[in-house]
Amino acid sequence: MFSHLRIITKQKYETEIATRTAEVCEQIAREMGAEIHDELIQKLTIFSLHLDRLDRATNHPAEIESLLLKMRSDFQGMVSSVRSISRKLMPVNxxxxxxxxxxxxxxxxxxxxxxxxxxxxxxxxxxxxxxxxxxxxxxxxxxxxxxxxxxxxxxxxxxxxxxxxxxxxxxxxxxxxxxxxxxxxxxxxxxxxxxxxxxxxxxxxxxxxxxxxxxxxxxxxxxx
Ligand SMILES: Nc1ncnc2c1ncn2[C@@H]1O[C@H](COP(=O)(O)OP(=O)(O)O)[C@@H](O)[C@H]1O
Ligand SMILES: [Mg+2]
Known part of the structure; x- marks a missing residue:
């Protein structure tokens, strides 16, 4: 009777582990997805809008300077995002x-x-x-x-x-x-x-x- 019980418990335990592992994988994918969406896609979209504005601001040095400042800091953010996503994808050795x-x-x-x-x-x-x-x-x-x-x-x-x-x-x-x-x-x-x-x-x-x-x-x- 006890060995029977132990088998059921082991099965339940393995199911529990499998469920949790699947949940963690799902959550990791969701976090990376959010990072790609919020940090990359959105910033890239804004970046291309800034490029358009830069095109139109040729005679306004002050505006060019402020745009460049903003673009530089967004670019830094994008670089660190890509770095973070690639680090999450790399195995831990x-x-x-x-x-x-x-x-x-x-x-x-x-x-x-x-x-x-x-x-x-x-x-x-x-x-x-x-x-x-x-x-x-x-x-x-x-x-x-x-x-x-x-x-x-x-x-x-x-x-x-x-x-x-x-x-x-x-x-x-x-x-x-x-x-x-x-x-x-x-x-x-x-x-x-x-x-x-x-x-x-x-x-x-x-x-x-x-x-x-x-x-x-x-x-x-x-x-x-
Ligand atoms: N070091 C920190 N300093 C201030 N706020 C933080 C810090 N870490 C996390 N938070 C806040 O907690 C929230 C939840 O963090 P987290 O669960 O890692 O989600 P995410 O990083 O995807 O937003 C963040 O959105 C942020 O508002
Ligand atoms: Mg976080």
């Missing part, structure tokens, strides 16, 4: 490196040319975890850094790994958002069923947001 080395490289890769720095700090000794756990945590950090630059106009992002005997704490803090807006943003983040939430739930990690020194401070706690 974590097999050969320790987690802290992978995250350090990620921080370096996500720095915005002349526009944003990502500082990496590690304290304590790394404890070995499975590749699957490392991949989820890596993607969570990637999205948190991406969010900081996209939503908060941050100049600096700090990524801290703190290893204790039985717990890994990851902090991602930015110096972006204005204080007054932050509670609203935190409420928005907490209510959204995004990949941050799905990934942390999948590995039983705890994700929380609060106001940091200047901007948002996201904390992930994972019991090793």
């Amino acid at each position: 974590i097999m050969n490196d320790s987690f802290q080395v992978s995250i350090k490289l990620l921080c370096k890769n996500l720095e915005q040319d002349g526009q944003g720095q990502v500082h990496f700090e590690n304290s304590g000794d790394e404890t070995e975890t499975t590749t699957q756990i490392k991949k989820h945590l890596y993607r969570v950090v990637q999205e948190l850094i991406h969010n900081a630059f996209k939503h908060s106009a941050a100049w600096h992002v700090w990524v801290r790994l703190i290893w204790k005997k039985e717990e890994l704490t990851i902090e991602v803090e930015d110096d972006g958002s204005a204080f007054s807006m932050l509670q609203e943003q935190i409420a928005r983040l907490e209510s959204k069923h995004n990949t941050l939430k799905m990934r942390t739930q999948a590995i039983n990690a705890h994700l929380s947001f609060r106001q940091g020194e200047k901007g948002l401070l996201a904390t992930v706690k994972y019991k090793i």
